[in-house]
Amino acid sequence: MTNVMIVEDQAMPRQLFELFIRQSENYELLYSIESAGMAEIYCMRRPPDLILMDVCTAMGESGLEAAERIKKKYPAIKIIIVTSMPECSYMDRARAAGVESFWYKEISREPILELMDRTMAGESVYPDAPPEVRIGAASSREFTDRELEVLRELTSGDPDTEIAARLNMSVWTVRTHIRHLLEKTGFDSRTRLAVEARESGLVIRGY
Numbered sequence: 001m002t003n004v005m006i007v008e009d010q011a012m013p014r015q016l017f018e019l020f021i022r023q024s025e026n027y028e029l030l031y032s033i034e035s036a037g038m039a040e041i042y043c044m045r046r047p048p049d050l051i052l053m054d055v056c057t058a059m060g061e062s063g064l065e066a067a068e069r070i071k072k073k074y075p076a077i078k079i080i081i082v083t084s085m086p087e088c089s090y091m092d093r094a095r096a097a098g099v100e101s102f103w104y105k106e107i108s109r110e111p112i113l114e115l116m117d118r119t120m121a122g123e124s125v126y127p128d129a130p131p132e133v134r135i136g137a138a139s140s141r142e143f144t145d146r147e148l149e150v151l152r153e154l155t156s157g158d159p160d161t162e163i164a165a166r167l168n169m170s171v172w173t174v175r176t177h178i179r180h181l182l183e184k185t186g187f188d189s190r191t192r193l194a195v196e197a198r199e200s201g202l203v204i205r206g207y
Contacts, residue, residue: 002120003030005048007039007066008082009058013105017052020113027116034058036066040073047074050120052112053099055083055090055207062207064090068097078119082112085201086131088140088148094126101125133202135193136185140202143184150177152203154194 004027008014014032021027030048033039035058039051051070053063067079080101081094094102101119103112104127118125133140143151153163160178164171178190187193197203 001028002026002049002116003028003046004116005031005033005039005042005051007033007036007051007057007063008054009034009056010054013054013082017112024113027113035061036063037061039063039066040069043070043074043077047077049078050116051077051079052082052116053079055081055085055087056204060206064093064097064099064207067094067099071098080112080115080119085204086133086140087201087204087207088130089152091126091130102127104131107131133200135196135200135202136187138184138186143181147177147181148203150174151181151193151197152205154178154190155198155203155205157194 004021006014006017006029008017018029018032021029030046031042033042036053037059039053053067055063057063063081067081070077071079075098079099080103081090081099082103082105083090084105091102101115101124103115108127115125149167150163153166156163160171160174164174167174181193182190185193187196
């Protein structure tokens with residue numbers, strides 16, 4: 001039997017994952033917790049074989065950061081990141097952390113148990129691309145990587161000077177990217193651009 005830990009703060013998906021595991025002949029539920037900040041502690045107690053890890057968890061804890069810490073200490077533990085957020089950086093960060101597989105809750109065609117089977121069999125399974133999101137008149141796939149970096153920082157509400165310093169850009173370059181984003185989306189203000197980007201889940205700071 002493969003022992004599984006679920007790290008998910010939303011009741012509905014957590015209960016569904018628990019149900020799938022309990023009905024499976026191949027998996028046994030070892031832990032089901034709400035905060036990624038506790039995941040490493042549970043691994044110290046009794047390491048699971050597989051973790052289903054949400055990105056945005058209780059108490060503001062990042063599942064991606066927890067996954068990176070766990071993979072460094074317990075490389076044999078396999079991890080699947082599960083998320084409903086289309087944030088464009090999540091897959092790259094998961095790969096960099098050594099996470100085996102990645103699954104979008106709402107749009108993945110493959111059932112989670114099949115992905116778990118493939119992951120435990122030694123596969124690394126990732127979607128081809130994040131989900132497409134529309135922001136005003138534009139598709140998220142029309143934005144460059146640099147534009148997305150600026151857009152993510154724009155949601156902070158900080159001045160352009162601070163955004164420029166964090167991204168190691170000139171203020172002029174930051175403002176040029178913002179202008180291009182406004183042109184692509186058709187929005188008439190950077191405030192509306194930032195609000196729409198944040199609410200869509202395309203860019204999320206802090207996780």
